[in-house]
Amino acid sequence: MRVMTTIQKGLLTAFMVMIGLVLLFPIMITFTNSLMAGQELRINYGVIGKLTDVTSTGAETFINLKWLPDKVTLEQYGELLVHSPYYLLLFWNSVGLVVPIIIGQTVVAALAAYAFAKLKFRGRDSLFLVYLLTMLMPFQVTLVPNYIMADKLGLLHTSGAVILPGVFAAFGVFMLRQFMLHIPYAYIEAAKIDGAGHLRTFLTVILPMVKPGLAALVILLFVDNWNMVEQPLIFIDNPMKQPLSVFLSRLSGEWDTVFAASMLYMSPMVLLFLYAETYFIEGVQLSGIKG
Amino acid sequence: MMKKWGIFRAPIGLTRWMRRDAAAAWLFLAPSAAGFATFYLIPYVMGLMYSFMSSTTGGRFAGLANYRELLASSSFRKAAYNTFYFSAVSVPLMLALSLGLALLLNRPIYLRKWLRTSYVLPLVVPVASVIIIWQMMFDWNGALNYVLSWSGIKRVDWMKTDAARNVILAVYLWKNVGYNVILFLAGLQQIPKDYYETAQIEGAGRFRQFFGITLVYLTTTTFFVVIMSIINSFKVFRETYLMAGDYPHASIYMLQHYMNNMFVSLDIQKLTAAAALMVCGIMIIVLGLFRLEYRYRQFME
Numbered sequence: 001m002r003v004m005t006t007i008q009k010g011l012l013t014a015f016m017v018m019i020g021l022v023l024l025f026p027i028m029i030t031f032t033n034s035l036m037a038g039q040e041l042r043i044n045y046g047v048i049g050k051l052t053d054v055t056s057t058g059a060e061t062f063i064n065l066k067w068l069p070d071k072v073t074l075e076q077y078g079e080l081l082v083h084s085p086y087y088l089l090l091f092w093n094s095v096g097l098v099v100p101i102i103i104g105q106t107v108v109a110a111l112a113a114y115a116f117a118k119l120k121f122r123g124r125d126s127l128f129l130v131y132l133l134t135m136l137m138p139f140q141v142t143l144v145p146n147y148i149m150a151d152k153l154g155l156l157h158t159s160g161a162v163i164l165p166g167v168f169a170a171f172g173v174f175m176l177r178q179f180m181l182h183i184p185y186a187y188i189e190a191a192k193i194d195g196a197g198h199l200r201t202f203l204t205v206i207l208p209m210v211k212p213g214l215a216a217l218v219i220l221l222f223v224d225n226w227n228m229v230e231q232p233l234i235f236i237d238n239p240m241k242q243p244l245s246v247f248l249s250r251l252s253g254e255w256d257t258v259f260a261a262s263m264l265y266m267s268p269m270v271l272l273f274l275y276a277e278t279y280f281i282e283g284v285q286l287s288g289i290k291g
Numbered sequence: 292m293m294k295k296w297g298i299f300r301a302p303i304g305l306t307r308w309m310r311r312d313a314a315a316a317w318l319f320l321a322p323s324a325a326g327f328a329t330f331y332l333i334p335y336v337m338g339l340m341y342s343f344m345s346s347t348t349g350g351r352f353a354g355l356a357n358y359r360e361l362l363a364s365s366s367f368r369k370a371a372y373n374t375f376y377f378s379a380v381s382v383p384l385m386l387a388l389s390l391g392l393a394l395l396l397n398r399p400i401y402l403r404k405w406l407r408t409s410y411v412l413p414l415v416v417p418v419a420s421v422i423i424i425w426q427m428m429f430d431w432n433g434a435l436n437y438v439l440s441w442s443g444i445k446r447v448d449w450m451k452t453d454a455a456r457n458v459i460l461a462v463y464l465w466k467n468v469g470y471n472v473i474l475f476l477a478g479l480q481q482i483p484k485d486y487y488e489t490a491q492i493e494g495a496g497r498f499r500q501f502f503g504i505t506l507v508y509l510t511t512t513t514f515f516v517v518i519m520s521i522i523n524s525f526k527v528f529r530e531t532y533l534m535a536g537d538y539p540h541a542s543i544y545m546l547q548h549y550m551n552n553m554f555v556s557l558d559i560q561k562l563t564a565a566a567a568l569m570v571c572g573i574m575i576i577v578l579g580l581f582r583l584e585y586r587y588r589q590f591m592e
Contacts, residue, residue: 145334168326
């Protein structure tokens, strides 16, 4: 690589920072506007959704995009947490869908990944290919059969219709297999010589070695499922049982709470990501490159 | 030599005692396989069967009637065209953009770690949280039209004209570019540095180095990025749906909208036929890419 001068480095850095700011813009503006009073937001953004070009005084109407509030206030958060009990209820619904999926899929996938990565059985590679292919399909292609299946199992209109397919999704198997492929067979053989069965080997040798993989999987599953929209829309018809994601999209125009609601909804993800970024990046990279 | 992507590669060093352990393998696999069969495998097979039946309950075998009806439907053709068009435009654009950013981020610039973090952050932001921001940007009275008005450009009704395609494209790039950047970065970091040094000594210019070393060594990564970008281009349905509802402007009416709406109107025959066609389409593209990658790798070696 050519050596760069300090000026070149500085210019390139400035360019990259600008792109970074563009990418961060929606997050930052959500944050600053969540500290704005509803009244101020209504004045600034009230024209959204109206098909008018000019005001009564003849001036052109546009929203007044504002970075910083005139007065910093926690009014929106207060309104949301104190006066909108359903917000917390729906937040709790999201948690209630995501946590069982994460725990379930991690356990089920770790077991299966061991079989795919370290044991030999007839049809292994073809079965794995089938797992992989389902990972690539959009949710809608199995809408009807899934609906019928949920109906037959008595899961329809319960959170089980969303949780169970989530638990058995192929992604976790795929990712943990990638991590386990790296474990040398010598470890397994050593355990075998010590008289350990497969279960002991799995619990005491394999699992401790794929801890980073488990952490990465938990984060990726959290991100993906916290974002869930389609499944609850179809399978849970009671609006009070749906997760926040579905509800939030209907909030535009509710200036007293909308930015605080968005902020609270994204903050668990953002904080978790900043806390465990290394695992997240390693998980993403390992699912793609090495193996 | 180039590292294999390795999804289909059998683990190395299998010893004989393992072969006797097929029973153990199935025990480990049992919970996953049972659930996977119930919620994925059997539904796919059922869906395929329904697509040839006149009705889901007690229907007769209808041959290709459902497919004929589906292909005659103009809203299906529109949706299929839009979905294909969006992927065909967005994936190459995404590839170029994320590779460019990864190359720049791989230079010894300042704040690298911070920059990487800020590029990836959009990926973890839930779609629903930023819908309000997109509305503020792309509304008739929104920020983008305001900026355009400075230079005297007439307002565009972003969500209700063909321009909606560009909005969805921007949202897609915003959300997914960081993901591909970190994939490319990992690929770039696996290229041995001395290859460039040797090339430089031999007098290879910047472009020769880029095409002769960088791109060649990024082949496997690129294939993976392409596949993931195609999948993610389908996922942009979430944004489209949350921004524009069941019936968005015709230019962004995707196959997923079509399937959702067929579901709501209980037109199960068309839905299952459309689903079967989409699965086939994705399988052809993905398996084709795998084959292409395999050929290319053999050719390189």
